[in-house]
Every structure is written in C-alpha cells, then in structure tokens.
Amino acid sequence: MAGQRLKAAILIVSDTASRDHSTDKVGGVLTETFGQQGDRWDKPTVAIVPDNILEIQRHVSRWADGEDHFNLIITSGGTGFALKDHTPEAVLPLIHRHAPGLVHAMLATSLEITPFAMMARPVAGIRHKSIVLTVPGSPKGAKECVEAVIKLLPHACIQAAGADSRTLHAGGIQKLEKEAGVVPSASDKDHHHCQHHGHGHGHAIPKAHTTLAERPSSNDPAVGPTRRYRTSPYPMISVDEALKLVSEYTPDPTIVEVPVGISLVGAVLAEDVFAAEAVPAYRASIVDGYAVIAPSSPGNGKSTKGEFPVASVSHAQAASMPPPLDSGSIARITTGAPLPDNANAVVMVEDTVLVSATPDGKEEAVVEILTADIEIGENIREPGSDVKLGSKILEKGDLITAVGGEIGLLTSTGTKTVKIYKKPCIGVLSTGDELVEHDASVKLTGGQIRDLNRPSLISCLTSWGFPTVDLGIAKDTSGHLEEILRDAMRGSSPSNPTGVDVIITTGGVSMGELDLLKPTIERQLGGTIHFGRVSMKPGKPTTFATVPFKPSASTSKERETKVIFSLPGNPASALVTLNLFVLPSLHKAMGLTQRGLPVVKASLTHSIPKDPKRTEYHRAIVGSSEVDGRMIATSTGITGVGQRSSRVGSLAKANALLVLEPGSGSIEKGQLVEALMMGPIA
Numbered sequence: 204m205a206g207q208r209l210k211a212a213i214l215i216v217s218d219t220a221s222r223d224h225s226t227d228k229v230g231g232v233l234t235e236t237f238g239q240q241g242d243r244w245d246k247p248t249v250a251i252v253p254d255n256i257l258e259i260q261r262h263v264s265r266w267a268d269g270e271d272h273f274n275l276i277i278t279s280g281g282t283g284f285a286l287k288d289h290t291p292e293a294v295l296p297l298i299h300r301h302a303p304g305l306v307h308a309m310l311a312t313s314l315e316i317t318p319f320a321m322m323a324r325p326v327a328g329i330r331h332k333s334i335v336l337t338v339p340g341s342p343k344g345a346k347e348c349v350e351a352v353i354k355l356l357p358h359a360c361i362q363a364a365g366a367d368s369r370t371l372h373a374g375g376i377q378k379l380e381k382e383a384g385v386v387p388s389a390s391d392k393d394h395h396h397c398q399h400h401g402h403g404h405g406h407a408i409p410k411a412h413t414t415l416a417e418r419p420s421s422n423d424p425a426v427g428p429t430r431r432y433r434t435s436p437y438p439m440i441s442v443d444e445a446l447k448l449v450s451e452y453t454p455d456p457t458i459v460e461v462p463v464g465i466s467l468v469g470a471v472l473a474e475d476v477f478a479a480e481a482v483p484a485y486r487a488s489i490v491d492g493y494a495v496i497a498p499s500s501p502g503n504g505k506s507t508k509g510e511f512p513v514a515s516v517s518h519a520q521a522a523s524m525p526p527p528l529d530s531g532s533i534a535r536i537t538t539g540a541p542l543p544d545n546a547n548a549v550v551m552v553e554d555t556v557l558v559s560a561t562p563d564g565k566e567e568a569v570v571e572i573l574t575a576d577i578e579i580g581e582n583i584r585e586p587g588s589d590v591k592l593g594s595k596i597l598e599k600g601d602l603i604t605a606v607g608g609e610i611g612l613l614t615s616t617g618t619k620t621v622k623i624y625k626k627p628c629i630g631v632l633s634t635g636d637e638l639v640e641h642d643a644s645v646k647l648t649g650g651q652i653r654d655l656n657r658p659s660l661i662s663c664l665t666s667w668g669f670p671t672v673d674l675g676i677a678k679d680t681s682g683h684l685e686e687i688l689r690d691a692m693r694g695s696s697p698s699n700p701t702g703v704d705v706i707i708t709t710g711g712v713s714m715g716e717l718d719l720l721k722p723t724i725e726r727q728l729g730g731t732i733h734f735g736r737v738s739m740k741p742g743k744p745t746t747f748a749t750v751p752f753k754p755s756a757s758t759s760k761e762r763e764t765k766v767i768f769s770l771p772g773n774p775a776s777a778l779v780t781l782n783l784f785v786l787p788s789l790h791k792a793m794g795l796t797q798r799g800l801p802v803v804k805a806s807l808t809h810s811i812p813k814d815p816k817r818t819e820y821h822r823a824i825v826g827s828s829e830v831d832g833r834m835i836a837t838s839t840g841i842t843g844v845g846q847r848s849s850r851v852g853s854l855a856k857a858n859a860l861l862v863l864e865p866g867s868g869s870i871e872k873g874q875l876v877e878a879l880m881m882g883p884i885a
C-alpha cells in the first residue's frame with residue numbers, strides 16, 4: 204500500500220456548475236494541484252452536483268463504500284453561510300471518525316491569507332477507509348485548503364486504508380516528515396506527540412483489532428440516552444438507492460425439488476422443463492363425427508361424399524385402440540378419441556345424416572356424408588402436435604401462476620417433479636413495551652396500544668404466498684431482542700422448526716433510547732446495516748440489514764446470510780415499507796426477475812399538496828373512469844390526519860401507493876402520477 208498510487212475524487216457542489224459544467228474551474232485547478240505531487244496520485248475523478256444534500260451524500264458514500272473506494276474524497280463548495288450552503292450538513296453524518304486536525308490546518312492556512320476564512324465551515328474525517336474533506340467553492344480557496352494538507356494526505360490515506368501502523372512508522376516521525384516533504388517549526392517539534400501516536404515514537408496506544416468498516420455506527424445502548432446520537436448517523440439515501448441495496452444484498456435464491464401439484468402455484472422454476480410425454484400421445488379427433496379414409500386425389504368415383512357403413516365406435520374414454528378401418532367404411536368417433544388405423548380424417552357429425560339403423564334400432568348402420576371437401580388430416584390432432592415429446596415446455600424463471608396454464612403443461616406431460624426456488628420463510632416480530640396482543644381482553648391503560656402491525660403484516664405476506672412465523676412481541680431490552688432474533692434464525696420451536704430466512708421487525712428504529720434494533724443487529728448479531736434512513740414519507744427510519752448465521756456447530760450446514768428488515772413502528776409506515784422494500788427482496792429470494800409492485804399511471808381526481816423534501820407514498824384508490832375507462836386515482840385522505848403515518852386507516856380500501864415527488868405547491872387534479880399497485884384495480 205505504502206508505495207501504491209492513491210486515488211482521489213473531487214465533488215464540485217454548485218447549482219450553477221451542475222447546470223453548465225463549463226463554468227467549473229475548481230476541478231481543473233485541483234487536478235493540477237494533485238498532478239504537481241509527482242506520481243503519488245492518480246488523476247482525480249471529478250463529478251459535479253447541485254447544492255443538494257442527497258446528491259452529495261450519494262456521491263460521497265458511493266466513493267467511500269465498497270472495495271473499490273477512493274483514498275481521498277474532496278468536496279468543493281457549499282461550505283459558507285448562505286442559505287443553500289449545506290455541504291457540511293451532508294458530509295457530517297457520513298463521517299465515521301472526525302479529523303479536526305485537518306480542519307485546523309486548512310483554516311489556519313486560509314486565515315493567514317484572509318480573515319474571511321472565518322466564514323468557511325470545513326469538515327474533515329474518515330468514512331470506512333476514505334478521507335473526506337470539504338473545501339470552499341472558489342478555485343483560490345479550494346487550492347489553498349488542499350495545499351495546506353496535501354503533503355500529509357498520502358500518509359493519512361495509507362493509515363486510514365488499514366496499513367500496519369508499526370511498519371508505517373518504523374523510522375520515526377522525522378522520517379515521515381521527510382517523506383512528506385514537510386519541515387516542522389521548532390515549536391512543532393515539541394508538541395507533535397499529541398497528534399501523532401504510534402510505535403515508532405511517543406507513547407504506545409492500544410491497537411484496534413477491527414477495521415473501521417467493522418465498527419458499528421449504531422448507538423451503544425449501554426451508555427444511556429445522554430450519550431446517544433442526536434441526529435441519525437446513517438446517511439439519508441433515496442428510495443432508488445435503497446432498492447438497489449436491497450437487490451444487491453438479498454441472498455440469491457436456493458433451489459429445491461418438489462412434486463408437481465397445486466402447491467406449485469406461486470413458485471418460480473429453477474430449471475427448463477422438457478416434455479416427458481407427447482400431447483396428444485396418439486392421433487386424436489378434434490370433433491364428434493366419423494373417422495374416414497379420405498382419398499389422396501378425389502375423383503374417379505373416390506370421394507368422402509356418399510353413404511358408408513359404420514364399422515366401429517371410438518370413444519375418448521377408451522383405454523384401448525379401436526380396430527383398423529376398412530376401406531369403404533367409417534367409424535363413429537368422439538372428441539379426443541384415438542383414430543382407428545387407416546383413417547386419415549374426421550367428418551363432423553353436422554355434415555352427416557343417418558340413413559339406416561341396426562335392426563334393434565339402437566345403433567347406426569349406414570350414415571351419409573354430405574360433403575366431398577374433407578381433406579386428409581382434417582379435424583385430427585397429430586401425436587405431439589400440442590406438445591412434442593422432449594420439447595421445452597417451461598423455462599427457468601417462469602412463474603407458476605394461478606391462471607392454470609403452467610400447471611396444465613406440467614401435468615399433461617406427466618412431469619413428476621420440478622426444481623423450483625425455495626420461498627423464503629419470514630418471521631414477523633413486533634417490538635415495544637407498550638404493545639398488547641390485539642385480542643387480549645384487557646382494558647388498555649397508560650400508554651398501551653394494541654399490536655396491529657403483526658396481524659396486518661402477516662396477512663399481507665400470506666396473501667403474497669409466503670410462509671410466515673409469528674415471532675410475537677419483543678420487550679424493549681437489547682437482551683430480549685437478541686434472544687428472539689437468534690431463536691428465530693435458529694428455529695427452536697414447533698411453530699418454527701427450521702429457522703426463518705427473513706425477519707421483519709416493526710418499531711424500535713426511530714431515534715429514542717429504546718430504539719434497539721440497529722444496535723442489536725450491529726453489536727450483538729454482528730450484522731451489517733446497509734441502510735438506516737430513507738428519504739421518503741412515510742418510512743424514513745426503514746432499516747435493512749444482513750446477518751451472518753451459522754446454523755449450529757453440530758450441523759455441517761454452511762454459514763447462511765439472514766435478512767432483517769426493521770420497519771418503522773407506525774402502522775401505515777410499516778405497511779408501506781413492507782410493500783416497497785420487503786416485497787422486492789422476497790421476489791429476489793424466490794427467483795423472480797420482475798420484482799416489486801406493478802406500476803401504472805393514473806390521473807388524479809383532485810389536487811394533492813407536495814411534501815417539500817421527501818418522496819411521498821400516498822395511499823390511494825386506483826380505478827378506471829366510468830367516462831372514458833382511463834385509470835384514475837383518489838386519495839384515501841388528504842386533509843388533517845389523512846396520510847399520517849400512525850393512521851393505518853389510510854390503507855383501508857387503498858389499492859395503490861401514489862409516488863409523489865417532493866417540491867413546492869401541489870400536484871393538480873388531472874395530472875398523471877405513478878401508482879404502485881398493491882391490490883387489484885377498483
């Protein structure tokens with residue numbers, strides 16, 4: 204690492220430059236500054252975004268997270284006092300460890316040049332293994348600040364990336380200063396120890412055995428409410444980014460072989476299926492009528508028209524074949540019945556009349572065929588003409604629907620078993636000391652409320668066709684929560700013998716001191732929280748995590764990845780986020796390629812005010828207009844508490860979530876909006 208070239212990324216934060224990239228000067232100036240450092244740095248990557256918190260966070264976290272991270276991320280602009288300046292506010296929550304020394308160095312340098320440096324609000328720190336700095340938006344200010352620290356940055360970056368401190372510091376601080384090309388003043392020499400700890404110099408400090416990425420960002424519940432974060436340490440990400448993370452971190456589906464039967468409905472095939480039998484297996488009649496021997500070239504007295512003796516009868520239910528047909532005779536045949544040998548066409552009964560019956564009057568003796576136009580092959584299904592033996596009848600990824608076509612194909616060809624993707628089993632847990640079972644015959648006291656999330660979530664999951672396990676209510680204590688989550692994954696009860704694949708919890712993900720989900724997942728279960736805040740309404744604290752799980756030492760089973768969705772406690776938020784985030788994850792786990800709710804466009808029947816900041820998932824009824832059949836959408840309540848996240852009634856009668864982008868003013872009546880369909884069209 205020490206000798207490797209380092210990677211820097213520069214994010215220009217400017218409304219103007221984002222509209223017209225040619226107005227940006229900082230990208231060029233800083234690229235040149237890095238170029239002047241010899242071959243220490245690769246040419247920096249430059250991107251331009253407007254003064255928008257989400258956009259800034261998206262870039263910084265994309266650059267810092269993951270294997271291919273940048274060593275240094277510099278934002279330029281938006282650090283002043285103007286109303287639209289909020290780069291520090293975007294960057295601060297992303298920082299795992301602060302670096303006030305870098306801030307100090309930048310400010311001290313700038314203050315020597317102008318007192319206006321006081322008006323800068325720089326931020327510096329480390330996210331995972333990347334150093335993040337914010338510098339002013341003016342090319343001059345940006346250059347000064349970067350130059351103030353650039354000599355020390357390679358060393359800082361290498362350390363942040365996890366280089367071994369002992370090796371790095373061998374030779375002492377003078378060697379490092381020399382390598383960096385910085386000469387400290389005499390007074391610096393006396394004081395540097397307070398900044399620079401390590402083995403080669405000064406006092407030794409304990410060495411961490413975890414990497415930065417492994418350390419949790421959640422509150423430590425043990426330290427109590429006075430020490431909790433007062434703003435969420437999880438970056439606010441957009442719904443699209445959250446969905447990407449869900450898709451990326453939901454484990455790939457597993458395959459099982461199951462018998463063909465009605466329980467297959469709702470499953471996705473994990474293999475191509477080939478016909479084990481032809482359909483039909485024999486030459487079959489398409490109509491009720493008479494099997495005939497049609498002449499290959501009609502004329503010369505040869506015709507299907509005329510009177511013929513009825514030689515035999517072929518019924519569809521016959522287990523044996525009818526006798527061969529003699530020339531000059533015909534055989535009565537029913538729809539689906541096998542054709543006698545020698546017969547090559549069927550005349551439908553409508554094209555015939557009875558000429559004479561047998562002496563007992565019960566059977567047909569002679570029948571007249573009224574048409575001469577019957578062609579060879581007419582009204583016959585050849586063997587394999589519906590399904591050819593060995594042909595591909597269904598494909599890997601096909602959903603076995605309740606319509607019946609897929610089950611029909613499998614059963615008609617005698618397919619006995621198929622490989623499908625195993626549907627995930629989902630445990631549903633409510634959390635909160637205030638919760639009471641919905642059917643408990645008690646009078647609620649104090650702050651008690653009935654647990655409605657579990658029954659409503661389980662109903663929804665069951666209607667989607669997933670097996671569920673009711674995990675009950677967890678108390679607001681970390682130990683209790685951990686025990687329930689571990690038991691749920693392990694499977695230790697008759698109602699949950701094998702362990703669940705996915706856990707959905709509700710409650711306990713807001714900012715209160717009793718909000719224990721994130722710390723329990725990170726600190727007790729060793730899980731990774733992929734996101735803990737989403738820019739949406741309702742559902743902001745929605746949390747998605749994966750947890751490594753070893754079934755038990757006694758089994759030879761591989762380590763598995765379990766998925767945990769910790770949804771907000773407010774009931775409308777819980778149901779909306781279940782539909783929006785959990786469903787696509789379950790779809791991936793069950794092998795579907797088309798994931799999540801289907802989308803239609805519908806025209807609003809009234810105006811709806813927009814949320815200024817967050818995308819709203821507005822509960823609505825979508826139906827078709829009686830006037831012109833177009834899709835129309837009507838809110839389940841826009842006044843007062845209409846869409847409040849605690850009001851589960853906003854989902855009663857609702858069949859859609861309208862996706863309303865943030866902004867000022869209203870979306871007007873008649874405007875088309877995107878509607879995510881949760882249920883059938885009204």
Ligand code: AMP
Pocket residue numbers: 633634635637638652653654655656657709710711712713715718771772773774
């Ligand atoms: P929390 O995130 O735990 O603070 O929960 C947010 C709000 O949702 C609180 O008012 C809770 O009482 C409420 N809540 C949490 N879980 C449930 C539940 N299972 N049923 C109904 N309301 C709930």
Ligand code: MG
Pocket residue numbers: 634635636679710711717772
């Ligand atoms: Mg709670």
